[in-house]
Amino acid sequence: xxxxxxxxxxxxxxxxxxxxxxxxxxxxxxGVMGVVNIAHGDLLMLGAFLTYWMFVGLGLDPxxxxxxxxxxxxxxxxxxxxxxxxxxxxxxxxMSYILTFGMHLMxxxxxxxxxxxxxxxxxxxxxxxxxAFWGLTVPWIKLITFLISLGVVGALYLLLHHSQMxxxxxxxxxxxxxxxxxxxxxxxVYALTFGLGAAITGLAGSLVVSFRDVDPGMGLPYTIxxxxxxxxxxxxxxxxxxxxxxxxxxxxxxxxxxFTPGWSIAITFFLLYLMLLWRPAGIMGKGIVE
Amino acid sequence: xxxxxxxxxxxxxxxxxxxxxxxxLSLSVRPGEVVAVIGPNGAGKTTLLKAIxxxxxxxxxxxxxxxxxxxxxxxxxxxxxxxxxxxxxVPEGARVFPEMTCRDNLLLGGYLLRDRAERxxxxxxxxxxxxxxxxxxxxxxxxxxxGERQMLAMGRALMGRPRFLLLDEPSLGLHPxxxxxxxxxxQRINQQGLTxxxxxxxxxxxxxxxxxxxxxxxGRIKMSASGQELLRDDxxxxxxxxx
Numbered sequence: 001x002x003x004x005x006x007x008x009x010x011x012x013x014x015x016x017x018x019x020x021x022x023x024x025x026x027x028x029x030x031g032v033m034g035v036v037n038i039a040h041g042d043l044l045m046l047g048a049f050l051t052y053w054m055f056v057g058l059g060l061d062p063x064x065x066x067x068x069x070x071x072x073x074x075x076x077x078x079x080x081x082x083x084x085x086x087x088x089x090x091x092x093x094x095m096s097y098i099l100t101f102g103m104h105l106m107x108x109x110x111x112x113x114x115x116x117x118x119x120x121x122x123x124x125x126x127x128x129x130x131x132a133f134w135g136l137t138v139p140w141i142k143l144i145t146f147l148i149s150l151g152v153v154g155a156l157y158l159l160l161h162h163s164q165m166x167x168x169x170x171x172x173x174x175x176x177x178x179x180x181x182x183x184x185x186x187x188x189v190y191a192l193t194f195g196l197g198a199a200i201t202g203l204a205g206s207l208v209v210s211f212r213d214v215d216p217g218m219g220l221p222y223t224i225x226x227x228x229x230x231x232x233x234x235x236x237x238x239x240x241x242x243x244x245x246x247x248x249x250x251x252x253x254x255x256x257x258x259f260t261p262g263w264s265i266a267i268t269f270f271l272l273y274l275m276l277l278w279r280p281a282g283i284m285g286k287g288i289v290e
Numbered sequence: 291x292x293x294x295x296x297x298x299x300x301x302x303x304x305x306x307x308x309x310x311x312x313x314x315l316s317l318s319v320r321p322g323e324v325v326a327v328i329g330p331n332g333a334g335k336t337t338l339l340k341a342i343x344x345x346x347x348x349x350x351x352x353x354x355x356x357x358x359x360x361x362x363x364x365x366x367x368x369x370x371x372x373x374x375x376x377x378x379x380v381p382e383g384a385r386v387f388p389e390m391t392c393r394d395n396l397l398l399g400g401y402l403l404r405d406r407a408e409r410x411x412x413x414x415x416x417x418x419x420x421x422x423x424x425x426x427x428x429x430x431x432x433x434x435x436x437g438e439r440q441m442l443a444m445g446r447a448l449m450g451r452p453r454f455l456l457l458d459e460p461s462l463g464l465h466p467x468x469x470x471x472x473x474x475x476x477q478r479i480n481q482q483g484l485t486x487x488x489x490x491x492x493x494x495x496x497x498x499x500x501x502x503x504x505x506x507x508x509g510r511i512k513m514s515a516s517g518q519e520l521l522r523d524d525x526x527x528x529x530x531x532x533x
Contacts (some may be wrong), residue, residue, distance in 0.1 A: 164409075167390065167398045175388045181343060181381070183373040183402040183450060 003135045008257040009250060010138060014251025016145035022204035022222060023229035024153050024241040025197035029219040031236020032173040032193045033089050035096040040226055041219030043198045045111065047073055047205025048214045053211075055122050062122055062210050063144070077198025081191040090176075091188060104220065111216035119213035127210070141210045149209065150242075152200055157238045169193055173236070203215035228272045234282025243283060247271075294361070296321045296454055296485050297342070302356040304334070304348040309454050313509040314351045319454075324476070324486040326517065327498040328530060329506035335489040336382055338506070339456045342487075343379050344369045348388045359454070374402055376449035382458040384439040386446065388432035392423055395442055399449030409449070416445040420475065438472065439467035444475060457488045461495065473499055478512045493530040497521045505530075 026040045047069040054060045054068060080103070088095040131138040160166035171179040172189045179186055212218075228246055233240025248268060255264035275282070295318035304312040311334045317326045327335050341348040342357060350356035355363030364372055396416055399408040407441050417424040420441045426434055431442060440460055447455060457476065461469040470490065477499055480486050490496035497503050500517040505526065508531050513525070520526050 161394075164397065164401065164406075167394050168401060170390055170394075171387050171398050174389055175385055177345065177369075178381070178385050178387065180369040181345075181373055181379055182446070183370050183397055185370050 005254075007136050008253045010086060010136060011142075012253030013246060013252030014138070014142045014146045014249070015253060016246035017149035018204055018207060018245075019225060019229050019249050020242045020245030021149035021207070022151050022201045023226040023233075023245055024156055024238060025199075025201040025204075026223075026226040027169060027230040027233070027236055027241045028156070029194055029197040030230065032169055033085070034093065035089065035192055036093065036100065036227075037085075037197070038097060038100040038223055039107055039219075040100075040201060041222030041224075042104050042107040042111075043073055043077065043201045043219075044205035044208070044222050045108070045214075045216065045219040046076070048204030048209045048218065049111065049115065049205075049216075050202070051206040051209045052120055052122055052214050061124065062206065066148075066203055066206050069206040070199045073202025073205075074195040074199035076202075078191045078195035080198070081194035082187075085194060086187065086190065091114050104223070108216050108219055115216055117194065117215055117217065119215045121213045122209050124210070139211070145207045145210065149204070152203060153238070153242055154198075154229060156200065160238060165192070225268075228268055230282075231272055231275050231280075234284055234286045237284065237286040238284060240284055240286060247283075293517060295319060295358075297487070298358040299338075299342075300354075300356055300358070302338070302341060302348055302364065303350040304337050304346050305344065306337075311346075311509050312341065312348070313426060315506070315509065315511055317511060318486060319487050321485050322480075322483065323501045324480050324488060326488045326490055326500035326503040327506050328490060328493050328496060328503060328520075328526075329512075331491075333506045334509040335506055336458055337509075339379060339381075339458050339487070339489060341485050342372075342377065342456060344372050369462050373450065373452075376451075376453040377456065378450055378452035378454070379456045380443045380447045380458065380460060381438075382462060384436075384443035386431040386434075386442050388430070390431055391427065392431055392434065392442055393427040395426055395446050396423070396449050399446030402450050408486070412449050412451060413506055416448050419448070419478065420445050437464050437471065440464065440468075441475065444472075444479075448479065452484065454485045454487070457486065457490075460488070461490065461492045479489055493526070494521065497526075501509050 022044055023080045026037060029035055029037050050069045050072055051062050051065040056061055084099060088099050126140060127138045131140065149226030160169060168184050168189055170197055171182065172184060172186050176186055225248065229241060229244035251271065252264040252268060255267050297319040299315060299317045302312050302315040303310060308349040315338065327337055327338065337346060340346045342364065343362065348356060356367045359377065361377065396413055397409055400412050403409045403412060422438060423441055423445055427439060431439060434442065460472050464472065473495055476486060488496055488500065497517040497520050502514065503517050503520045504514045505512040
């Protein structure tokens, strides 16, 4: 029994890392622009397909496709901001919901037309390899994915707090007019931020390909989980994405062990409900409350 | 022959939406001067500074450029380009970036400097000028006192190595001792060659340290003279000095 509990805690923590990764992008975009990006999960789906096609078409190892999805999704995010999202920054939140919901519908349905609803999988020679000790198993892929996720979230934090570009992003989110008066081109900062958020989300998509199937409709549940994670950790607060991701990962995994997977979703939402009631600024109280 | 103006404002009209705030305002600032603009609340002092920075819609009565900086028009330029031209604003209430540390606020002020080494040099100069900030470098700006935040806002503006500094009520909400510290700072900055346009409610303080002053009422210039002359003027005494 205790082995079972420890195993599910391990699974939860490993899952939490990837939750943190794609939620960090969601949180960043919200924190800087005030835009809730409902098409967020679809960016993850695009990253996943990019990896799938490079694996199938070019025989490239999924982990070697990471730089491509990082760059590809950065470019896509940058363009999305420049061409569309730009117009709803600073507008009432409902405008960004409508716009990004429309983007979600367009991206996921275009993907459905292009690639059909068939789930696809990527299987590599090392897909089943795992560490085994004390009756516990840790799949290598999940462990590496977890470590990459932690590294990327950490790098994002360092970028935001210890580079001139990061300072420009922070300044723009705190006082847009004062940022302009410091010589910052805020439109470029917004595009860069959206690109950055999309890039790490695409990266998360490329990583999940290694342990789940890929289909055009996979995006929306990720948007919902990202929303839960950032509500738990605090909207716009980067370390919060990590804390929220780990909590949701563990809660989900323990619930799945004790009850059934269906219960884990119900309990996740119950947690979200309690958080919104009691600590709307997140567990650490450092998020943005509108 | 008088020196050409660094800033010449001619017939400036400015608007918030449909409401006109400035009505054909003209003034000039010569290189190396401290010029004060005094006037009651709502006269348009802040609007004048915002117009210079490109933050409000403005134009000139009868057409043509209303704002000439170094002989070139500023009208229609974006704030970030105006800042790049060497003008910096210290806004009313300091408006430092609250969640960033004192140091990060300053480094951000040097956003337009070419490289890290130059930003570091500018940072050292500013910290030498305001030793109080040097003690606070790691502190988030929101935890600093009002006077420290004002110093920080001035330091942030100086980080970009401007030629022309606009100050909007730097003494607002400060106790007298801090007020004189801030004004001494402004004087030192001016002695180092910076031209200053100062908007202020503390009339005596402002006029004493200014070469020239303007009285702004209802969006128009009511009178202008040297700082000393305005301090002795009967109208200014009655309306602003409560003598």
